[in-house]
Amino acid sequence: MSDIVLDIRNLRVEFPTRKGVLTAVDDISLQIRRGEILGMVGESGAGKSMTGMAILGLLEPPGRIAAGSIHLSGDRIDGLDDRALQAIRGRRIGAVFQDPLTSLNPLFRVGDQLVETIRLHTGLSRSRARARAKDLMHEVGIPAVEERIDSYPHQFSGGMRQRIVIALALCAEPELIVADEPTTALDVSIQAQITALLRRLCRERGTAVLLVTHDMGVIAETADRVAVMYAGRLAELGPVDEIVRRPNHPYTSGLMGSIPSLRKDVDELQMIPGSMPRLDAIPPGCAFNPRCTHAGPRCRRETPRIDSPGAACWLALEGEVA
Amino acid sequence: MTQRSGAILEVDALERRFDVSAPWLNRLLEGRPRRTLRAVDGVDFTIQRGQTLALVGESGCGKSTIAKLVTGLHAPSGGAIRFHGDRDRMQMIFQDPFASLNPRWRVARIVAEPLRTLRPDTPEPEVTARVADLLRTVGLSPTDGTKFPHEFSGGQRQRISIARALAGEPEFLVCDEPTSALDVSVQAQVLNLMKRLQREMGLTYLFISHDLSVVRHMADVIAVMYLGRIVEIQPTADLFAAPLHPYTRLLLDTIPDLEAPDRNRIPMGGEVPSPVSPPPGCSFHPRCPLAFDRCRTERPERRADVHDRRVACFACETPADGAAADV
Numbered sequence A: 001m002s003d004i005v006l007d008i009r010n011l012r013v014e015f016p017t018r019k020g021v022l023t024a025v026d027d028i029s030l031q032i033r034r035g036e037i038l039g040m041v042g043e044s045g046a047g048k049s050m051t052g053m054a055i056l057g058l059l060e061p062p063g064r065i066a067a068g069s070i071h072l073s074g075d076r077i078d079g080l081d082d083r084a085l086q087a088i089r090g091r092r093i094g095a096v097f098q099d100p101l102t103s104l105n106p107l108f109r110v111g112d113q114l115v116e117t118i119r120l121h122t123g124l125s126r127s128r129a130r131a132r133a134k135d136l137m138h139e140v141g142i143p144a145v146e147e148r149i150d151s152y153p154h155q156f157s158g159g160m161r162q163r164i165v166i167a168l169a170l171c172a173e174p175e176l177i178v179a180d181e182p183t184t185a186l187d188v189s190i191q192a193q194i195t196a197l198l199r200r201l202c203r204e205r206g207t208a209v210l211l212v213t214h215d216m217g218v219i220a221e222t223a224d225r226v227a228v229m230y231a232g233r234l235a236e237l238g239p240v241d242e243i244v245r246r247p248n249h250p251y252t253s254g255l256m257g258s259i260p261s262l263r264k265d266v267d268e269l270q271m272i273p274g275s276m277p278r279l280d281a282i283p284p285g286c287a288f289n290p291r292c293t294h295a296g297p298r299c300r301r302e303t304p305r306i307d308s309p310g311a312a313c314w315l316a317l318e319g320e321v322a
Numbered sequence B: 001m002t003q004r005s006g007a008i009l010e011v012d013a014l015e016r017r018f019d020v021s022a023p024w025l026n027r028l029l030e031g032r033p034r035r036t037l038r039a040v041d042g043v044d045f046t047i048q049r050g051q052t053l054a055l056v057g058e059s060g061c062g063k064s065t066i067a068k069l070v071t072g073l074h075a076p077s078g079g080a081i082r083f084h085g086d087r088d089r090m091q092m093i094f095q096d097p098f099a100s101l102n103p104r105w106r107v108a109r110i111v112a113e114p115l116r117t118l119r120p121d122t123p124e125p126e127v128t129a130r131v132a133d134l135l136r137t138v139g140l141s142p143t144d145g146t147k148f149p150h151e152f153s154g155g156q157r158q159r160i161s162i163a164r165a166l167a168g169e170p171e172f173l174v175c176d177e178p179t180s181a182l183d184v185s186v187q188a189q190v191l192n193l194m195k196r197l198q199r200e201m202g203l204t205y206l207f208i209s210h211d212l213s214v215v216r217h218m219a220d221v222i223a224v225m226y227l228g229r230i231v232e233i234q235p236t237a238d239l240f241a242a243p244l245h246p247y248t249r250l251l252l253d254t255i256p257d258l259e260a261p262d263r264n265r266i267p268m269g270g271e272v273p274s275p276v277s278p279p280p281g282c283s284f285h286p287r288c289p290l291a292f293d294r295c296r297t298e299r300p301e302r303r304a305d306v307h308d309r310r311v312a313c314f315a316c317e318t319p320a321d322g323a324a325a326d327v
């Protein structure tokens, strides 16, 4: 069996509106292997969350997958009906969102929520499910599990809640975890604890992870490969070390240059002029061309695309923009 | 007004407590005591004219409370704030540029407001010209004055906030997480703008952020806070070259470093305790790898070492004279 867990081909997500169809995700192809963390970065509105939601089958109508395919370990999962999708969510794909409270029920003790989820997916007896819940809480780093298992979510700190959400996502030993900004609401010291946890789970259980974040530092230290998104499109895809050290897409290098350094003194941060276009005003050709210092005539005419590691940029692909 | 030693702001033993008790009736029925939260617990620092002092620390450590004390939005529970400048020329920039702009006013009116307050009898054509100037200064166009805040992106809204703050002809700006809501590329535009304005107008900033790389880029002096106190204060270059307090050192070891990514970084253990019932002694002791008996009972005061760096930690003192051991 191939070890590709997630296989996305030419994915397109659209929102039909009165003023026309908005394309939030445009022709994205990527794969994640067993035990691999793929980081997805980009500025707000780049289409990161919509990609995650499409995988989870959680796009809010009228949003819809308009083209392409999504396979999970060989099984096609886009276009399934709600019941089939619900069965896959939780059992084969775990989800972790920015705000842990959206995934937790405030009225139930965390232990009971874990037990219910475990029983739903495994059919274990109540007592065996409780033992498993304790193991999971221990595994995600909750101290004094015996004392905490009967607490309510509001009695936990933000970092502890996010650990419980990760434990919930792990209940059925899913093949894939989609984590959308899982550390964004947390303090730096807690953020590092959560990313270390994700890395360990990947290594030990072979889970594949799509880690969506706008934080390049988190990606650099957590992901194996990275997908850089811009205006709903894949700008660059490749091993994280290469992209952090030698970005090939002008947008990626601009992004890297705009981040203040912890080591070097600079008077001025590098700036990318302008801002990301709105979905109803994406320029023809390369979506980055109005902000790009290298843009040439071809960039305004034809859209560069990638479906394997590389940069979606005429300069990088063909060495010229004429 | 005296301008002693170039200091524009001196904060001395500043305290702010909040009453976070349950409602009176619950206390009575359930026999619960009054509870006090020490949001700011004996803080001192000085800011020199034309410089930037940054407060950095994790959520809830008291940064915004200090900003509100300095700008007079909160009254201190103890200590003193001495401002050697013109109170009317102190302005504040907030984290959420949308919440702080009146959605029903056009941008020109928003920007003109502090000017009209400062000099009520400015003739209208002069106000208009000045607003146009200010919009240009922050990289917007004078025609943007006719638009409403919702017509702008997050970064542009933060520029509008800055233009409004500048309209009050400030000498001192309190900036509370001015770029935390912005994407990094937009953050770069705003930070560059703030630095340019400081150079050109000699502004002084009290700059608040939880992001150490932003603070490193912006500040001359950095004060690191933990649970309502400043645990360490040093000139920026020194803080990064030789962090003294165990918390600062763990913090610097914990944050991801784009230029030297470390995938096996060991995260700092534990969490920030509740400020309602902080641990006794040094409040960092439950997370501190260097903690010893004294730390659990006695509270370290911030002392200057031989190099005049100041840190509140017993492990950084030599027993004899209280000077920092080279750790």
Ligand SMILES: Nc1ncnc2c1ncn2[C@@H]1O[C@H](COP(=O)(O)OP(=O)(O)OP(=O)(O)O)[C@@H](O)[C@H]1O
Residues within 6 Å of the ligand: B018, B019, B020, B037, B038, B039, B057, B058, B059, B060, B061, B062, B063, B064, B065, B066, B210, B275
């Ligand atoms: N009006 C208030 N009443 C009660 N407690 C308050 C009040 N304002 C602040 N606090 C508490 O004081 C402490 C310090 O809060 P503050 O807003 O200054 O933190 P901060 O450092 O700015 O955090 P953040 O990084 O999350 O903005 C927190 O524990 C907070 O809950």
Ligand SMILES: Nc1ncnc2c1ncn2[C@@H]1O[C@H](COP(=O)(O)OP(=O)(O)O)[C@@H](O)[C@H]1O
Residues within 6 Å of the ligand: A015, A022, A024, A042, A043, A044, A045, A046, A047, A048, A049, A050, A051, A060, A063, A279
């Ligand atoms: N219900 C919706 N209707 C129209 N556009 C939407 C809707 N939800 C999201 N979008 C748009 O899709 C784009 C991508 O959004 P998202 O994936 O959430 O971005 P991010 O990269 O910040 O996670 C944005 O331009 C957003 O405004």
Ligand code: SF4
Residues within 6 Å of the ligand: A249, A250, A251, A286, A287, A288, A289, A290, A292, A293, A294, A295, A296, A299, A304, A312, A313, A314, A315, A316, A321
């Ligand atoms: S394709 Fe052209 S406009 Fe787009 S990033 Fe490359 S050089 Fe710039």
Ligand code: SF4
Residues within 6 Å of the ligand: B245, B246, B247, B282, B283, B284, B285, B286, B288, B289, B290, B291, B292, B295, B300, B312, B313, B314, B315, B316
């Ligand atoms: S005083 Fe003690 S507990 Fe506090 S930081 Fe120093 S060594 Fe650690």
Ligand SMILES: [Mg+2]
Residues within 6 Å of the ligand: A048, A049, A050
């Ligand atoms: Mg998102």
Ligand SMILES: [Mg+2]
Residues within 6 Å of the ligand: B063, B064, B065, B176
């Ligand atoms: Mg704050």
